[in-house]
Amino acid sequence: MRLTCEQAVQQFFAYLDRALSGEELADLEAHLAACLDCCDKLAFSRELDAFVKRHLPDNPVPAALEARVRRALERAQGT
Amino acid sequence: MSLGKGIDRPVLDPATRQRFEALALPHLGHLYRLAVRLKGTAQDAEDLVQETYVKALRAFPALRDPDRIRPWLCKILSRLVYDDHRGEPREVVVGDLAELDRFSLYDLIDQEDPFPYSDQLHRDFLARFDDAEVRRALLVLPEAYRVPLVLLYVEELSYRELAEALDCPVGTIMSRLHRGRKILERELWECAKQRGIVRTR
Numbered sequence: 059m060r061l062t063c064e065q066a067v068q069q070f071f072a073y074l075d076r077a078l079s080g081e082e083l084a085d086l087e088a089h090l091a092a093c094l095d096c097c098d099k100l101a102f103s104r105e106l107d108a109f110v111k112r113h114l115p116d117n118p119v120p121a122a123l124e125a126r127v128r129r130a131l132e133r134a135q136g137t
Numbered sequence: 138m139s140l141g142k143g144i145d146r147p148v149l150d151p152a153t154r155q156r157f158e159a160l161a162l163p164h165l166g167h168l169y170r171l172a173v174r175l176k177g178t179a180q181d182a183e184d185l186v187q188e189t190y191v192k193a194l195r196a197f198p199a200l201r202d203p204d205r206i207r208p209w210l211c212k213i214l215s216r217l218v219y220d221d222h223r224g225e226p227r228e229v230v231v232g233d234l235a236e237l238d239r240f241s242l243y244d245l246i247d248q249e250d251p252f253p254y255s256d257q258l259h260r261d262f263l264a265r266f267d268d269a270e271v272r273r274a275l276l277v278l279p280e281a282y283r284v285p286l287v288l289l290y291v292e293e294l295s296y297r298e299l300a301e302a303l304d305c306p307v308g309t310i311m312s313r314l315h316r317g318r319k320i321l322e323r324e325l326w327e328c329a330k331q332r333g334i335v336r337t338r
Binding site: 067068071072075076077098099102103105106107109110111113114115116117119120123124126127128130131132134135 | 149151154157158162165166169170173174177179182183186187190191194195238241242243259260263266268271272275287289290291295296311314315318321322
């Protein structure tokens with residue numbers, strides 16, 4: 059099936075997440091092979107994903123957390 | 138991967154708890170980082186991690202494959218966040234769904250052209266945001282969207298694995314990952330407007 063740009067864009071996230079297969083994947087790849095505009099949009103979606111992942115918080119584990127969890131487990135065992 | 142429903146009052150002897158601790162506590166750091174990403178604050182993350190471990194201890198006798206304890210713990214933690222918010226998310230945040238589905242940050246940056254001399258316009262736009270702004274945008278997402286998106290980013294689960302972990306259909310996962318990213322795009326655009334990166338009102 060020939061996809062319109064609007065239909066192709068709706069599939070981008072599933073494509074990036076490797077959730078497309080078979081005919082859906084082939085249709086999207088055929089569209090991308092012929093549409094530079096959609097290739098640019100797809101590249102931006104990919105970049106945006108990587109950008110958000112890079113900015114996710116990465117806090118160090120609080121030193122007291124393990125002791126706190128152990129105490130909670132000890133209490134839970136008795137209940 | 139059972140969460141041990143129906144075994145809320147197991148017999149937990151000290152040896153079982155010690156075995157659980159030996160298997161589960163090495164994953165504390167991973168769980169804490171996931172919790173911070175899901176909840177946004179260190180305090181909420183610590184509470185969530187503690188609640189996860191207590192729930193997991195009670196369900197531990199039902200865990201069939203101890204080698205899979207880390208994904209099992211991640212699933213329990215994620216479900217604690219997701220299950221309280223699994224219905225349709227707050228309308229005020231999501232807005233009109235058809236409009237949200239059509240939202241395109243790429244097109245808006247293209248139309249606004251905030252850096253006329255840039256040869257990498259979209260990349261330059263993203264580079265204007267700092268950690269705190271991106272994290273704030275992520276926290277605007279209702280949990281029903283944020284949980285699957287963070288699990289996708291951090292745990293790199295497939296749609297099928299996400300559906301299994303969150304106990305919902307693959308189609309729901311697919312639409313929530315799509316809309317979650319669209320809300321994120323919209324929040325970044327709103328932030329850009331507020332900061333004067335773009336002029337559009």
